[in-house]
Amino acid sequence: MADSVEVELDHHLAGHDAADRVIEAALYRIVELARLHREWQRAVAAEAGLSLADCEVILRLAHLEAPERTPSQLARIFHITAGSMTARLGRLEAGGYLTRTVQPGNRAQIQVDLTGKGKVLHHRFADQMVEIHQQMFAGALPAEDRETLNDLLRRLLTHVEATT
Structure with missing residues (x-):
């Protein structure tokens, strides 16, 4: 076929x-x-009524340590402007997925945290993506072939990253 x-x-x-x-x-x-x-990924995000970009912020926030959860750090991670990140965070905050808090010791520093609703969305999105990944790979390749594919892709990526 x-x-x-x-x-x-x-x-x-x-x-x-x-x-x-x-x-x-x-x-x-x-x-x-x-x-x-x-x-x-876009379809899973749309089920929650969000864009993929917004879901990616939630996914990343769930795995960042407190000092890294700032709008400027998130903008760097996603390679977007501070203004674009502010707009994303505003949408997510309005939806109840996160909070932004000015730090008492440094009013220029804003801490971004997931709310309970944001954590639930993170787990639901991640679980759905794991299921999709399982369907993609386990449905097509036996475990040994998946190991071989992973090794080959690792070697290819390592080579390409070393030459750029």
Whole structure:
């Protein structure tokens, strides 16, 4: 059974005789899997009435230590402007998912914390994504193949990160 990459690969490689078909197919598959994963994440976030960007803030906040839970730190993590992060935090605060508190010793410092509602959303979103991940991988690959795939991807990423 052919996947979407196999169906389109000849079209993508037309006129590019120097391209290695195996490398190009593997890369297209990684990109397509990432695209589909992002769509599933968006769908899960939409079930909660939120954007994926907002859910990602909740997920990250759940795993940050107190000194790191500031709007400026979050903006750095997500590579967005302080104004964009302020808008995200405002939406999440209005929805009851988090609070922003001015620190008594430093009024310029704002601490961001998840509320109970935010923690519930974090767990629900994370649990749904784990289930999707299980369906993606366990449904297609036996455990040994998943280990091999993980090792190969680790080696590839390590190489690419070392060269950039």
